[in-house]
Amino acid sequence: MSDPIKHECGLAFIRLRKPFSYFQQRYGTVMWGLNKLYLLMEKQHNRGQDGAGVAAVKLNVEPGYPFMHRRRSNAPQAIADIFEQIGSEVAELEKYHPGIKSHPGLMKGHVPFLGEILLGHLRYGTQGKNKLEYCHPFINRDTVPARNLALAGNFNLVNTDELFTLVGKEPSENMRFSDLAAMIELMHKHLCDADETSPEKMDIKKVLKKTLPLFDGGFHVGGMTGDGIGFVFRDAHGIRPSYYYVDDEVVVAASERAAIRTTFNVAENEVKELMPGQALIVDEKGEIEICQVLEPKERKACSFERIYFSRGSDEKIYKERKALGFNLSEPVLNMIDNDLKNTIFSFIPNTAEVAFLGMQKGMERYLNKIKLERILSWNKDYDAEKLEEMINRRIRVEKIAIKDVKMRTFITEDASRNEMVQHVYDITYGTVRPGEDTLVVIDDSIVRGTTLKESIIRMLARLKPKRIIIVSSSPQIRYxxxxxxxxxxxxxxxxxxxxxxxxKERGKTDVLQKMLDKCKHLQNNNQLHTENVVKELYKDFTPEEISDKIAQLITPRDVKIPVDVLFQTVDGLHNACPNNLGDWYFTGDYPTPGGNKVVNKAFMNYMEGKNERGY
Structure with a gap:
């Protein structure tokens, strides 16, 4: 993605089902669970670089001794920072007690994070930026073990104010807009109520069934209580991804299937998807239950996960991204009038590479069809040289754009900063015949278009192609x-x-005022959540008209080379990603009422000149 955006967090949950002595004997270390947690988090590092956190619960701890521990970091390499601290503690312990690593019981007693239940989190902040206090897991503590609760998750809620009202608690200024703060307060309240009702046996399923219907949003959350219950749950639409793996040794949950597969070296079909509205619960004895805690609704799994956010090493995601690119090959051919001889194909690194392979495959299929037709038309009137020339024709593929990942600009003055931003990307010189070749470059999505305008288009124009076509493997992001x-x-x-x-060009700006008036009317009647008013903005324009205008907007004034933009269609997206139909970014069809409220509020903020989030 050429436009960097803050996005998904990552969750890692591990419940050991064997005693530490088992792991010491089989794997030669009591640190097996912590080592796996580290790997599981590192394999999801793409999902969060603002901070990280881990928490651990020890089972069967003697009264008076700590049983729940947490450590968080907002250092530049937060995962490494946390585990280096844990490793240093172990090394210090071994320094004064040589050979202690061979004694599982002593290690458990002296190493705070050597717990049977482990919870890890990677954070990409949507509020609070990278402040340490916003890093997950959050913990609500109590003198009664069963009332201690730790939570971490990949989610946003749009009704945090209502949740704090339900709790009857005024949040601090720091926590007012924290989704997790609202969630943990409400869950903790129901947890304490459940403990009072049935102190002999905590019914976490009952707590989840009471609490989860109150959350408006998409969520994948992991948690654990002080008395040894671990759980993971997912929203009713399956918006956020959730996967798990179970064997005799361990129960694992994470935000990405590939992370579990790599960490535990298991097959694709061994890692299951936690279905919409389900919870995975592991009791204090390690017994597992998959239960329906929310009534499942229409599946709206996030399509952006498949386009960009999730790691492309997952075999299904890899195939889907190739399909996204393949779907665009015919429209691209139409745009270049099938002129493969004078067209060079490339991609914007690094996440668009797989979609590029799919587009390349579509072009090669077309070229092979042309080759076959030409050879057959010769009716055996050819020699070896003529046949060899035809067979060896290839799609022209070059690595045009190169991202200087380490490039940082320290200048804040606008004019100088824009000059520096141009050079975040570099180009490969000598690849384009000036004035003859068309450049087709695929990106996985176009959000703001800022990087395209300030950097990529300028850089590509230096090669002096006849024409530049920017292709997006996702549809137009409108909402x-x-x-x-x-x-x-x-x-x-x-x-x-x-x-x-x-x-503006058509003299219809009154449409914007009418939309604003409608939003205010809905807001005054507490109906802002009932419809997406912003859909009215697009109804008079074809996707092609908007694409043409986008091409104009992303073309710098001093660039005279024609620039076109081609987007994936929504149908093409659904065809490539048939199980992830959450497309509200492109269609405005939000799966929950809170989505309509947010889009309308975001439009009102725009019209009133407020540069703030819509929720």
Whole structure:
């Protein structure tokens, strides 16, 4: 993605089902669980670099001794920072007690994070930036073990104010907008109520069934109580991804299937998906239950996970991203009038590479078809040289754009900063015949278009191609998200700005005022959640009209080379990712009422000049 955006968090949950002596004997270390937690978090590092945190619960601890521990970090390499601290503690312990690592019981007693239940989290902040106090897990403590609760998750809620009201608690200024703070307060209240009702046996399922229906959002959350109950749950629409693996030794849950597969070296079919509205519960004895705690609703798993966010090493995601690119091959051929001889294909590194392979496959299929037709038309009137020349024709593929990952600009003055931003990407010189070749470059999505305008288009123009075509493997992003991705300001979307510009050109800016008036009317009647008013903005324009306007907006004024933009269609997206139909970014069809409220609020903020989130 050329436009960096804040996005998904990552969750890692491990419940050991064997005593530490077992892991010492079989794997030669009592640290097996912690080592696996580290790997599980590192394999999801793509999901969060603002901070990280881990928590551990020890089972069967003597009264008076600590049983729940937590450590968080917002250091630049937060995962490494946390585990280096844990490793240093172990090394210090061994320094004064040589050979203690061979004694599982002593290690458990002296190493705080050597617990049977482990919870890890990687954070990409949607509020609070990278402040340490916003890093998960959160913990609510109590003198009664069963009332101690730790939570971490990948989610956003749009009704935090209502949740704090239900708790009857005024949040601190820092926690007022924290989704997890609202969630843990409400869950902790029901947890304490359940403990009073049945102190002999905590019914976590009952707590989840009471609490989860109150949350408006998409969520994948892991938690644990002080008396040894671990759990993971998912929202009713399955918006956020959730996977788990179980064997005799361990119960694992994470945000990505590939992370579990790599960490535990298991087959694709051994890692299961936690279905919408389900919870995975592991009791204090290690017994497992998969239960339906929310009534499942229409599956709206996030399609952006497949386009960009999740690691492409997952075999299903890899195939889907290739399909996204393949779907675009025919429209691209139409745009270049099938002129493969004078067209060079490339991609914007690094996440668009797999979609590029799919587009390349589509081009090669077309070229092979042409080759076959030409050879057959010769009716055996050819020699070896003529046949060899035809067979060896290839799609022209080059690595045009190169991202200088370490490039940072320290200048804040606008003019100088824009000059520096141009050079975040570099180009491969000598690849394009000036004035003859068309450049087709695929990106996985276009959000703001800022990087395209300030960097990529300028850099590509230096090669002096006849024409530049930017291809997006995702459809036009027209609406904000409120379920885990920090895209909630209408003015940030290039598609929205293109539609506004078209209204201005056609003298229809009164449409914007009518939309604002309608939003205010809905707000005054507490009905802002009932419909997506912003859909009215796009209804008079074809996708092609908006794409053409986007092309104009992302073309710097001093660049005279023609620039076109081609987007994936929504049908093409669904065809490539048939099990992830959550497409509200592109269609405005939000799975929960809170989505409508957020998009309308974001539009009102735009019209009133407020540069703030829509929730």
């Amino acid at each position: 904000p998200d409120c379920y885990g991705i920090d895209m909630s300001k209408m003015g940030d979307f290039i598609a929205f700005n293109a539609a506004v510009e078209l209204l």
